[in-house]
Amino acid sequence: MAAGEFRLRVCHAKSGRARFLSHLEVMRALERSSRRAALPYAVTKGFNPHMKAAFGPALPVGTAGEREYFDIWLTQPVPAAEALERLRRSTPGELGIREVRYVHEREPSLTAASTMARYEVAVGGEGVTAEGIAEALVTVIGEGRLEVERKGKTKVFDLARSLPEEVRVGSTGPPVIVEVTTRMGQEGSLRPDALLEEALSRAAVDGAVVSVTRTDILIEEEGVVRRPL
């Protein structure tokens, strides 16, 4: 950080129709929101000066998010409440701004620090029951490893590592709501829909993942798990 810059962390949603946006589209939209909010944003130096901002881990097209994050550097400290209000007014409702707070420059970057994410996966379909899904998940997780094919490449996940918390299956439905916490990072991030799709195919039931929502992004620090804000 250059001296005299203030790092504002913003928590926002990616909901409703906006879940069909790509990460790049969300980034661009929020940068435009920040300019519309007339925040005194810092500009990078160099050949192609642009707004100084950094975004959290990407969400795929189709996946919603309840608490997503980005950092923006300001050249003047606008009171957080005012920045929140201005951002809210200049952001489409489906990317609703939830919270802002200044964070220390020593705070690690969002992408580096975020190592876990919680999801809610809705599974629908004729034959889908909570018990059926729970059973199938026990089988899949019991095997300890999951092969996922994406874009012609196979990736193997160690489930003991990739699933740091117990998977919880809701009692109502369909759609049955499944809560999954996965680890993300350099070694790859397990997509919760991949886990559920595997479970569905094991259980041989006629069902499908109907929606995926990332409800939280988490930072692990010396054994403590916390939100970025």
Add this chain to the structure above:
Amino acid sequence: MNSDLYQRVEALLPRVERPVRYINSEWGARHASDGGHRTVLLYPDTYEVGQANQALAILYDRLNSIEGLAAERAYVPWVDMAAEMRAAGVPLFSLESCSAVADFDILGITLPYELTYTNILEALDLAGIPLDATGRAEEHPIVLGGGPCAYNPEPVARFFDVILIGEGEDAVVQIATAHRDAKRSGLSRSEFLDNLAGMPGVYVPTLYRPAPGGGVEPSGSAPPVVMKRVLTDIGVHRPPLCPVVPYMDVVHDRFAVEVLRGCTRGCRFCQAGMVYRPVRERSADDIVRDVMEGLRCTGYDEVSLTSLSTTDHSQLEEVLRRLTGRLEGSGITVSLPSLRVDAFSVSMARLVSGGRKSGLTFAPEAGTQRLRDVINKNVTEEDLIETVSRAFSAGWRRVKLYFMIGLPTETDEDILGIGGLVYRVQQAAREAVPASDRGSVRIGVSVSTFVPKAHTPFQWEGQIPTEEIVRRQEVLRSAMPRKGIDLSWHDAEVSFLEGVVARGGREVSAAIEDAWRAGARFDAWTERFGLAPWRQAFAEAGLDPAAIASRSYRRDERLPWAHISSGVSERYLWLERERALSGTTTVDCSFDGCTGCDACGTLSVDVLLGGEARGRR
């Protein structure tokens, strides 16, 4: 009535490419309340191609600013989505309210380019609207066309109830208002259309029939010649200051202010330069005010000062100095879409480009001075070399040059001339940069094939045949320097089809329909283009496409577009043709006095520079 189709649309989205095309809810989208008169404006291509179209953005803004009128947007779904929609029985929908396009009062379709015509039929079919204007019933929307290709409307005339010729910001509001009033007073569709045919700029194709000598003529009291609509001062309407800001990465994804309309440099191949006369500039004060307000409202990090020839604006330097001053330190950039070949343009580009040295673009168009004089492209080789040297000494490393082949009177010598010119540009560029940097010098060369367009001095000329296009492209390739040149050219078959559709008359509409039925759509997309459905369609319609594209007309023959006028007289166009053939150039009337094209007198308008009338001299 719950007309919202979104639930049904959403169910299809996980299965299609780029669902962001169909979700609406962008910043700046207007959601009119129910009850008023509703127009849906359709761009006949995908969302990302059409979203930034400035003409539609202007009409959207105008209609939504008027009490009791409302406008929404629609685009053509990509082939995957169209298949899903047909399978699920979901009709073509508007974005804002996600209602069926067929439920609107007016369906406005812009005509940007000939190779989008099959998409118009795809859109009508998906909407459940009969393709033929004569097949439509009272409940169907009025299908209204307009835009650049309206200057030769016949190939698509059958599919439209109304085609507007010329500038739409006032005319479209008048048409929508007239339609609302007609509905209120219980007029039938045909009564409304009969009345509308008297409005300036309005062409109602069903009121015209083929004329014995070619072209069409009114069958009743409709005007024999429809004169284009034109604004005397574009400053009376501010540009859209809070346009829709897309989520998707669209073509021309930036805020835009139209700084001038028209161009009177007089290039003889250029339809836009003839049909958008005269030149009318927005004043420097208005431009600066509107740029700043639009940037605040949209949050864009780039603004483009658009027009056919922005470096011709008489106050450009002032505008750029004021804008760069105001935008200092904001990371927001100003861009100029095209540059004139001169030192002034390079210094203007330097003013706005800051550190970013993306490429510069110039259009010498032809390879020899003789041919440049024929087409009235008033650029000399010295100008070009000098301009390129200046740009490369100022830090640029890339330049793109646009040329055309197939121009009237062209010989192989002219084509070889392109190669020679490119070589000398390359040498000049290399000499202008430090030796260590020579490797990074890139010269892009883009070569299109000339299509003789309606309402230009070359409208009487035929297009060269496809085999000849291919041969000349071969000559060109052999003439190009071997290294450091990125050469690209337009597919000969695409240019041929453009020629057929741009030069044809009403008979071509049958082939467009057949081609669409045979599966042609998104013809402007390289990966989708194929001549096969078109060949089949021409055969079924009993047409020889080569004869249509390459047909030359005599002065006394009636042209297929003779019932449409841009205000520039046929007399003047013919005179310009004769001057072309004798290699005589014509000056720019905005700066050097009226050259007598008749547009100003016929249309009762005047050249407006910096917001002030210059007066015809």
